[in-house]
Amino acid sequence: MDSAAFLLLAFVSTETLLQVWGTESLTALYGEIINIPCNDGAPAPEDLMFVKWKYEKDDGTPGDLLIKQGRNEQATVQATDDYAQRVSIDDQLNLLITQASLKDQKTFTCMVVSSSNLMEYPVSVAVYKKPSSVEIMDTTAVLLKDKPTTVGTCVAADANPAAMITWKKNGNPLVADGKAVLITPSIKLDPATGLSTTSSTLQYAASKEDAVAVFACMSTHKLTNQETDLKPFPIHYPTEKVSLQIMSKGPILEGDNMTLKCHADGNPPPSSFFFHIKGQKLLVENSDSYTLTDINRAAGGEYKCSLVDNEKMDASQSIFVSYIDLSLTPTGKVVKAEGDTFSVKVEKSASGDAKVSWTKNGKAMKEPVFSKLTYADAGVYVCEVSMTGLMRRQSFELVVEGKPVITSLTKHRADDANYKVLICEAAGVPEPNFMWSVNSTNEESSYTSGRATNKITVIPKLNLTVTCSVSNKLGEDIMTINVSSVFKEEKEKKGSQEESEDQAKLIVGVVAGLLIAAAIVGLIYWLYMKNSRQGSWKTGEKEVGTSEESKKLEENNHTV
Structure with a gap:
């Protein structure tokens, strides 16, 4: 302080009473600028003479930082230690301290001197720093069933104040019980920076259900909360039960392959097993299965598998082979x-x-x-x-053989056709061969279930006797049929038609003659009767004659 300021301060001090306000609190961030308001940012008095910032040293003695005379004057830095390069004052008379560190956690006082008052406004500064990282270190690969195993160590590094660490499982906080859950916390202070590193080690005795459990570490701090998760751990536990499976979808059949599979519920599962098969003990390594090929009915019975390191831990199955x-x-x-x-x-x-x-x-x-x-x-x-x-x-395959036998031989002529169809049918195995005694055309054959049919077309110009013969390796058969000439049949048919026409004409003539004769007789009778009646009416006389004559006359009339 220069001499003028000192004299002025002495003068003010004699005339006025020093007033000190209650201490305010301020939180700053580590490494940032600390902005400390003077009188909580209230405007300076009109008769301001100067403002001075000072602080309390670690040994309790006061230390000067800077002084500013009047509103428009430049501030004078009075500090001679680390603060000399880090302090300044702004237009609102606030103290600015760069690169905040934990050493800045002090009480800073703003002294305002006017012509009528001398006021001091102390401010207590706390510097906070959130953890630079939150991570889980030294994690385990597996957890053991019912045996406390170190899950990992959660570390929240370089914080102020020190972070708090909480362990969670599936989102729920874990509470140390000294048995299944063991938590060991610790805090380490960096002497150079004054920052704290919090760590917490979790030991946990798992159960089988914890194979899907998610463990997490949560860091709680005044500035931020951070949580880090771990992937689920495999749970290792010894085998408690062994089972034997027969890998077959249906009944075990003679001639099938049969696979035996031994299952142990331990984790990790055993890699080798003993298979006990029909009195023999077979060691199978790096596999849990054994296959028997092309089994027969004698393979039925009891089969067993067991652990290599504990043969009392075994299982068995009875096998039934279908045949x-x-x-x-x-x-x-x-x-x-x-x-x-x-x-x-x-x-x-x-x-x-x-x-x-x-x-x-x-x-x-x-x-x-x-x-x-x-x-x-x-x-x-x-x-x-x-x-x-x-x-x-x-x-x-049953084959029934027999020598051929002709069952029928027929002829057929279609209307107005100038040919005839001859059909020869025979039974026999092997299939019989057909031979005809006449030349033919359009030959057709069929053979089914020992029944053979052969058709031929012939145009006989003369009356013929046709022979059909059939044969196979076992024998033969022959049958004949008379076939008339198609031309002779045509002639006979024509003559028959003319004779029929003449007979028809004769019949018509006879019928016509009879009808004419009957008409003439009827006419004569009618005329006779007419004349007889006219004579009686004209004379008015009765006919004279005996009764016998009358009868004869009546008979004659009926005869006519």
């Missing part, structure tokens, strides 16, 4: 002669109730019974024995 045996006699191709006897034998054996069914040429039928074979009995017969999920099938 069917079928024996059909005969099988393959069977050749028999028409009229022979034939028998079929079916033998079956099954592990359950099996159904027997038959088909012939793909169509369902009852079990075939043959007494005297016919060509219609030929075909492919299939016997099928089945039950749920299992089926056996065998078959035979």
Whole structure:
């Protein structure tokens, strides 16, 4: 302070009474500018002489910062320590301190001197800093069931005041109980900056249900709250139960492959197992399955699996193998002669109730019974024995052979046709060959189920005796038929038509003559009767004659 200010202050001090206002509080942010108002920002008095800012040192002694005389004068920095480069005053007489640190947590006083008063306005400054980071460190890879395991350490670094840390599970705060939940907090102060780093270590004894649990660390501070989540941890626990599965969608059938799968409820699951199969103990490593191929009915029974490190921890399953045996006699191709006897034998054996069914040429039928074979009995017969999920099938092809026999030989002529169709039908297996004793055209043949038909077209100019012969490797048959000339039939047909016409004309003439004769007789009778009646009416006399004559006359009239 210069000498003039000092003298003025001494003068004011003798004439006025120093007044000190209550201490105000101010919160500043670490590293930012501290803006400390003088008299809570009230305007300076009109008779202002000077304003002085001072502070309380760590040892309790006062320290000067700066002084400003009058409204328009430049401030004079009086500080000689760190504040010399960081303090200034604005037009509202507020004190400005740059680069706020925790060392600035002091009481700063604004002294206002006027011609009539000397006022002091103290302000207590607190510097806050939010945590520079909130993170969970040293996290575990897995949690153990029923055994406290370190989840991690949550750290809220470089804060003022120190942050508070809370652990959560699925959004709910965890409270230390000394058993399943153990929380160890700590606070570390940086001597250089005065900032605090808060840390909290969580130990947790998990259950199986915690496999989907989300753990979180929450930092609570006056300036901000921050929360950091962890992904769910796998929960490790020893095996408590073993089960054995048969990997089959339906009944286990003879000839199938069968896979056994051993399941342990531990986590992580065991990588190796013992499989106990028909008295043998097999070690399977890096797998939980064992497959038996092409099993037979003898594979039925009890199977077991167990842990390698604890064979008492085991499980078992009883296996039942379904099977069917079928024996059909005969099988393959069977050749028999028409009229022979034939028998079929079916033998079956099954592990359950099996159904027997038959088909012939793909169509369902009852079990075939043959007494005297016919060509219609030929075909492919299939016997099928089945039950749920299992089926056996065998078959035979029955061929019925016989020498050919002609069953009919017919002729046919269409209206007005100048040809005749001869049809020869025969039965026989193998298919018979047809031969005719006459040249022909338009030959047609068919053969079904041992029945053969052969058609030919002929134009006989003369009356013929035609022979149809059939043959196969077993024999032959012959039949003849008389075939008349189509031309002779035409002539006979024409003559017959003319004779019919003459007879018709004769009949018409006779009928006409009879009708004319009857008409003449009727006319004569009518004239006679007319004349007789006229004579009686003219004379008025009665006819004279005996009764016999009258009778004869009447008879004669009737005769006419």
